[in-house]
Amino acid sequence: MYPCRSPKNAEEFDKYYQLRWQVLRKPWQQAKGSEQDELEGQSFHRMITDSHGEALAVGRLERTGQFTGQIRYMAVSPEAQGKGLGKQVLTALEQLAIRLGIKELVFNAREAALPFYLGLGYSEQGYSHTLFDEIKHLKMTKSLVAQVNDDxxxxxxxxxxxxxxxxxxxxxxxxxxxxxxxxxxxxxxxxxxxxxxxxxxxxxxxxxxxxxxxxxxxxxxxxxxxxxxxxxxxxxxxxxxxxxxxxxxxxxxxxxxxxxxxxxxxxxxxxxxxxxxxxxxxxxxxxxxxxxxxxxxx
Missing domain, CATH: 3.10.129.10 (Hotdog Thioesterase)
Structure with missing residues (x-):
């Protein structure tokens, strides 16, 4: 299993954003740069790379409040799908969210990804919006529970x-x-x-x-x-x-x-x-x- 970590330098961020664009924007003829927003500098970025440093899977966690957050821009390279990398990235972001004191994740997921999120304990809360007049999104939520320890x-x-x-x-x-x-x-x-x-x-x-x-x-x-x-x-x-x-x-x-x-x-x-x-x-x-x-x- 490849490690899931944050991008370390400008070159890795370029590959991180490139995969976002290729998977989430290019098929709908969206311009380069549309895969980023004004919250990049406030967010937590995670990626999985292969042995050559190429991005295989990416995802982002952002805080929406002191105790709430959302997952965005989850993407897996077409060549790497079916290997559990999306689950690995999502699990890493959830664990990070718990360490940061986030108690609930609320975000919008593409309809095609609904089985993925339902299988990982998320609940569907109904229709959210349609992106590019084509991609239906559903609101997803999940409560996070911090682990109790001796301290x-x-x-x-x-x-x-x-x-x-x-x-x-x-x-x-x-x-x-x-x-x-x-x-x-x-x-x-x-x-x-x-x-x-x-x-x-x-x-x-x-x-x-x-x-x-x-x-x-x-x-x-x-x-x-x-x-x-x-x-x-x-x-x-x-x-x-x-x-x-x-x-x-x-x-x-x-x-x-x-x-x-x-x-x-x-x-x-x-x-x-x-x-x-x-x-x-x-x-x-x-x-x-x-x-x-x-x-x-x-």
Missing amino acids: TELVTQLEQTWHDTIPVSKAMNIQISHYDRAKLITHCDPEFNKNLHNTMFAGSIYTLATLTGWGWVYLQLAQEKLTGDIVLANADIRYHAPIHGIANAEVDFEEVSGDLQTLAEGKKAKMALTARLFCGDKVAATFNGTFYVLPKSK
Whole structure:
């Protein structure tokens, strides 16, 4: 089975879009470029390539709200159909959606693809529209359920701590969508955090990054059964691009350093980490922070 991943460079994106056009637009005499729209930079792109790097199957996930999303532009090369590649791409996009906190997928599917989606647990909700005066589309929905693990209760406790003690986190509706001890992913309400340019407010970006880092330290303390007061000692953030869509913040354990065990000796502990803000597949901001954990006075 070939891996399903995001395109890595301009050449791969060219092949990704070329397959979209060949399958979804060319047969209806649509011009090159019609296979793309204004949401490409906010979306999550996945593709399967053969051993020569040629695109075999592609698909896109986009967020339509804090907890909703849709799948678009699913296409499989005619030479590769019948090999389960479409299912592989769709499954990868669904798993990604769950990690991002998306609870429901709602999108329009071509009538010819109806058996494919029904076979993978989607429900038909009736007629949507007809594309190019010829291709009938039906509305499809599917509820997504996040996997419960040993840390689910701890994650819920962290969210409650944020909302009870840091009012802005509740106003922003900061939520944890994924934690597996290797990566922490958070997101927030896109409407509340928009500025006058209809992009994410810089202060909200900084707050989401800071609390995601703070949350990582909180979770490590709980896992090691240690207690202490977490404070941000210093931080810097680089804003790489405006966030027009819905952002998520991530902390990866590979970008964390520090040792909390000094707390057991009654000394402060230090943890440095990087939190990245993503808009779609692209990094929109990078936060580097150092947190101290102070022993609680007895």
